[in-house]
Amino acid sequence: MSKLLSPNAGPASLPRRILQQGRYETITMLRNGEQLILAVVLPLLALAGLTVTPLLDGLGGPRVDVATPGILALCAMSTAFTGQGIATGFDRRYGVLRFLSTTPLGRGGLIAGKILAVLVVLFLQVLVVGAVAGLLGWQPRPEAWLPGLGILVLGAASFTALGLLVAGTVRPEATLAITNLLWILLGALGGIVVPAERLPAVAQGIVHFLPSGALGQALRDAFLLGIVPFPAVLVLLLWTLLAGAAAIRWFKWN
Amino acid sequence: MRSTDSPVLTIDGLIKDVGPLASLDGKMLRVVSGLSMTAGRGQITALLGANGAGKTTTLECAQGLQKRTGGTISLLGADPDTAGADLRSRVGVMLQDGGLPPSARPIPLLRHVAGMYRDPMDVDALVERLGIAQFSRTSVRRLSGGQKQRVALAAALIGNPEVLFLDEPSAGLDPHSRQVVFDLIAELRDAGMGIILTTHLMDDAERLADYVYIIDGGHNVAEGTVADLLRHDHSTDTAITDRTLFFDAPPGLEFKDVLGAGLQVLESRAGSYSITGALGPDDLAALTAWWAARNIMPASLRLEARSLEDVFLDISGRDLR
Structure with missing residues (x-):
């Protein structure tokens, strides 16, 4: 059955390996029920909640226009931080990371595949949330989509780096607890769906420096005002670089 | 190497x-x-x-x-x-x-x-x-x-x-x-x-x-x-021809005299015997003849060469498990 030293032996091409891993991870994420609740159900509930309550009134636009960019930011945090963090933590526990890194995929390809899966799931979330928000009356500026999606990808990058940092340094049960808890805390108080000016005074000074606050504000500015706020983008960039460097330095594969 | x-x-x-x-x-x-x-x-x-x-x-x-x-x-x-x-x-x-x-x-x-x-x-x-x-x-x-x-x-x-x-x-x-x-x-x-x-x-x-x-x-x-x-x-760097014969028979038998010199006889439990050393065909013949003369039929009989487990024990002084 073995055809040793086949003249064609060798690895599949790098793009093919990364696509293969990205596809596999995407399907795994989409088939995970808990993950779907966090990725789609809870953000849609939050969107509905924010459009029927007066919480976001007087912030420069209709409720749904103020709420939707924050919900998209929340989606990025669900998928990149909590979802991928937990998945990676358990993959690490079960030796999946070690096994896959012995295949032609390697460590770099594995990380690339995970990032690809985050982006694909995030794209699907944008479609679903965008469609529901559209039904609720969301009217984003057409010219806001390009910078908006760029900011969303940068936010996903910073949250992926943070998720991998947690997953690679503590036990998977702790990863589960930390990423879920932070999702709730940052979701409620991190300036992601509720803008800083509607948060308690103590939180206001901090949230601009958090990835959640920076991403929420950057997306609201892009979609509501049509501007790209460079301080918020800089904060996201710094988080991505710092968390990425820390993950590379401290990630334990076994 | x-x-x-x-x-x-x-x-x-x-x-x-x-x-x-x-x-x-x-x-x-x-x-x-x-x-x-x-x-x-x-x-x-x-x-x-x-x-x-x-x-x-x-x-x-x-x-x-x-x-x-x-x-x-x-x-x-x-x-x-x-x-x-x-x-x-x-x-x-x-x-x-x-x-x-x-x-x-x-x-x-x-x-x-x-x-x-x-x-x-x-x-x-x-x-x-x-x-x-x-x-x-x-x-x-x-x-x-x-x-x-x-x-x-x-x-x-x-x-x-x-x-x-x-x-x-x-x-x-x-x-x-x-x-x-x-x-x-x-x-x-x-x-x-x-x-x-x-x-x-x-x-x-x-x-x-x-x-x-x-x-x-x-x-x-x-x-x-x-x-x-x-x-x-590996402990003495010499070739080994040792074997062990295990058998179960009535307890308390004394048969060391019928065997060649240098063999170790052990009754580990009552009626459970082992003979270890350079066992030859003469030893087996003598032992079975001794049994036949006394109408003793062993309940079980097993001859074993050294196993890798013994080799490991020789080298490390410990059991493998």
Whole structure:
């Protein structure tokens, strides 16, 4: 059955390996029920909640226009931080990371595949949330989509780096607890769906420096005002670089 | 260290420290200390040793999963620490803990891994050969240890590697799966694959290995073919012809006088005897004649040569388990 030293032996091409891993991870994420609740159900509930309550009134636009960019930011945090963090933590526990890194995929390809899966799931979330928000009356500026999606990808990058940092340094049960808890805390108080000016005074000074606050504000500015706020983008960039460097330095594969 | 015509793996003076460990007051622990070995193409090379001897760490250094502290490793002529996808595509790895995602089903998982190679083995044929088809609809989480082990072996083989690493390949296997797995491993060896496996089971090494390195305390303490190891006393460096005869008979028999000199007689439990030493045909004839004269028929009778377990005991002064 073995055809040793086949003249064609060798690895599949790098793009093919990364696509293969990205596809596999995407399907795994989409088939995970808990993950779907966090990725789609809870953000849609939050969107509905924010459009029927007066919480976001007087912030420069209709409720749904103020709420939707924050919900998209929340989606990025669900998928990149909590979802991928937990998945990676358990993959690490079960030796999946070690096994896959012995295949032609390697460590770099594995990380690339995970990032690809985050982006694909995030794209699907944008479609679903965008469609529901559209039904609720969301009217984003057409010219806001390009910078908006760029900011969303940068936010996903910073949250992926943070998720991998947690997953690679503590036990998977702790990863589960930390990423879920932070999702709730940052979701409620991190300036992601509720803008800083509607948060308690103590939180206001901090949230601009958090990835959640920076991403929420950057997306609201892009979609509501049509501007790209460079301080918020800089904060996201710094988080991505710092968390990425820390993950590379401290990630334990076994 | 043995020389082979075409080594697939050469390890020279491997050292690996882990830590710092809180249990050692923050000191490093040396788990591999100067281990050297080679493994040839078309051969099964076994690392035999107790748990904690450093076998898995050695394999993981050779696979590039752990960075070594010292020594050199050449895997298919390359350094595993700096190797890329080309080298990884030529090396199959079965980890001790399997490394399979619990939520995956075997066949989609194998197809996924196959997608990492340009010219993988036929998934269906491999699934059929290893008897995976019968549980292919069960997720990895719900498979028995032996079933998981077969899927992990298939995942290691799917890329059609030149070198195959198997960490404790028979762990969790029932006798039937073990036969299936061992037959396949032997067939792959005959097809020219270079196979390196670890085991703490003598039986695995005796049945499979062309060449055995006995590992103790982080380095190799003896090596050879199984036959060589059994024939040679490593503590006195002399050839060994010892055998042991075990039998059960009425308790309290005194028959030492009928046997040749230098044999050890032991009644370990009442009626349970063993005679150890350079037993010859004359000894057996004398003993059976002595039984016949007294109308004694042993309830059981067994003659054993030395096992690898005895070899390990000679060398390390400890049992293998």
